Amino acid sequence: MYDVAVIGAGVIGTSIARELSKFNINIVVLERDNDISTGTTKANSAIIHAGYDAPFDSLKGTLNVRGNKMFDKVCEELSVPFKRIGSLVIAHNDEEIKTIQELYNNGIKLGLSNLEIIDGKKVLEMEPNINRDVIKALYAPSAGIIEPWELAIAYCENAMDNGAELRLNFEVKNIEKKGENFVIHSDEDVIETKYIINAAGVYADSIYNMVTESDFEIHPRKGQYFLLDKEAGELVNHVVFPCPTKMGKGTLITPTMDGNIIIGPDSEDLTINEKEDTNTTNNRLNHVKDLAKQICTNIPYNLNITTFAGLRAEPTGGDFIIEASKKVHGFINVAGIKSPGLSSAPAIAEYVVDIFKELNPDVSIKEDFNPIRRARIKFEKLSDVEKNELIQKNPQYGRIICRCEMITEGEIVDAIHRNAGGRTVNGIKRRARPGAGRCQGGFCGPRVMEILARELNVPIEDILQENKGSVILTGQTKVGC
Numbered sequence: 001m002y003d004v005a006v007i008g009a010g011v012i013g014t015s016i017a018r019e020l021s022k023f024n025i026n027i028v029v030l031e032r033d034n035d036i037s038t039g040t041t042k043a044n045s046a047i048i049h050a051g052y053d054a055p056f057d058s059l060k061g062t063l064n065v066r067g068n069k070m071f072d073k074v075c076e077e078l079s080v081p082f083k084r085i086g087s088l089v090i091a092h093n094d095e096e097i098k099t100i101q102e103l104y105n106n107g108i109k110l111g112l113s114n115l116e117i118i119d120g121k122k123v124l125e126m127e128p129n130i131n132r133d134v135i136k137a138l139y140a141p142s143a144g145i146i147e148p149w150e151l152a153i154a155y156c157e158n159a160m161d162n163g164a165e166l167r168l169n170f171e172v173k174n175i176e177k178k179g180e181n182f183v184i185h186s187d188e189d190v191i192e193t194k195y196i197i198n199a200a201g202v203y204a205d206s207i208y209n210m211v212t213e214s215d216f217e218i219h220p221r222k223g224q225y226f227l228l229d230k231e232a233g234e235l236v237n238h239v240v241f242p243c244p245t246k247m248g249k250g251t252l253i254t255p256t257m258d259g260n261i262i263i264g265p266d267s268e269d270l271t272i273n274e275k276e277d278t279n280t281t282n283n284r285l286n287h288v289k290d291l292a293k294q295i296c297t298n299i300p301y302n303l304n305i306t307t308f309a310g311l312r313a314e315p316t317g318g319d320f321i322i323e324a325s326k327k328v329h330g331f332i333n334v335a336g337i338k339s340p341g342l343s344s345a346p347a348i349a350e351y352v353v354d355i356f357k358e359l360n361p362d363v364s365i366k367e368d369f370n371p372i373r374r375a376r377i378k379f380e381k382l383s384d385v386e387k388n389e390l391i392q393k394n395p396q397y398g399r400i401i402c403r404c405e406m407i408t409e410g411e412i413v414d415a416i417h418r419n420a421g422g423r424t425v426n427g428i429k430r431r432a433r434p435g436a437g438r439c440q441g442g443f444c445g446p447r448v449m450e451i452l453a454r455e456l457n458v459p460i461e462d463i464l465q466e467n468k469g470s471v472i473l474t475g476q477t478k479v480g481c
Ligand SMILES: Cc1cc2nc3c(=O)[nH]c(=O)nc-3n(C[C@H](O)[C@H](O)[C@H](O)COP(=O)(O)OP(=O)(O)OC[C@H]3O[C@@H](n4cnc5c(N)ncnc54)[C@H](O)[C@@H]3O)c2cc1C
Pocket: 007, 008, 009, 010, 011, 012, 013, 030, 031, 032, 033, 036, 037, 038, 039, 040, 041, 042, 043, 044, 045, 046, 047, 048, 049, 170, 171, 172, 173, 199, 200, 201, 202, 203, 207, 221, 222, 223, 224, 265, 310, 311, 312, 313, 337, 338, 339, 340, 341, 342, 343, 344
């Protein structure tokens, strides 16, 4: 019997699990996929927004501002790289100047004290490669960039270091109320718990429908992106947005934490039955190119290394839905967590735990909670002396597996054996970055598979690219080779 089952191992479910692991309770995180952060958390703009954008009287506005302030401490504790590079919203005409003034005023109401409206000349000094027709911009120095999947993995690892359990490949199919408790079924398994926290992303409405008729719906809204090689890394130095519209913050250009450039997203409403549609399409990517021209006409698309798409969880009402169900005791919804969900994650986790504590006033603090996650070694970033010392201790750090990103065997083995370790080729890419470079795993993919098979002691044919069914090898083509 668990005290709490968190459904969904995206950045929201894992941040909540980590916050809950500060208490003396049994926690399980249930995830339908083969890894953490395979949903929206792996495909978004990766910005920690300053918080001027969401309406000042909305929950998402308040939690964004609070969440942004928490990132330095959280990232230090969890050893997750995070940089406050600042953001700019560009205005080209009087109408857009009015919009950035409204954003500024909204930010002031939300308590942001460091926003500035700057003139075009200053913007061009900060961003010499953008179009020269900029007149003014809203500058928010506290905006930052992060790797969202690394944050979710780190949250989950730290929650597990503090006693939480993770069950992958557990797709919640049915929930029964049994007295005060819940019985949760997947196709192969069943667990019992006192409380449920529903953090199932675009499926949060379906999960709630399993216990009562849901009073909200979640519609998927797709956004597509280009990812440019590190060679394009000097294109912009800040997160550069156009003026927002009613469909969202617009198509931005930003450096990533690893020195690439991303361009996107667009905004396309899908039907409620299209929650698995994360394909990219030529039409929409051309539309992204058209939108990005508002900011910069010199984007080197010849340096594009991949494209991707993510699904926003667009809720009825437009705001985050975070509350204890009034109809089903012990069930807490954390639904409709679209942007700025990533930026709000630490604040959402605290907010949810406050709701949990209201339901459980006697829950006691875990005295030996350890907030620190062991840092992962980034071999390429070490000095020559440090590299040599490490290789002396463990020769696996002397073997480069991914030449694009200079990732060693030692880093891959570590990514497999940590709590919440990677089990798939993409899972290892998210944790240690082999395959994230220009060749996108063309060379290192087979080596990563061999290491996974060896370390997990399974046949290499069992190593998957990502989720169930994503088989890479089916058998030998030549017997006796
Ligand atoms: C295009 C785009 C751009 C964005 N940009 C930003 C940004 O720059 N900054 C920002 O702050 N926010 C941004 N966001 C929003 C942010 O990405 C999300 O708020 C955040 O990732 C939501 O995390 P989550 O954990 O709620 O959802 P998810 O990451 O989708 O996690 C939900 C999990 O639940 C699991 N699940 C679903 N059904 C079941 C089931 N039946 N049983 C078990 N598990 C289940 C899924 O497999 C998934 O892993 C963006 C979103 C999109 C789509």
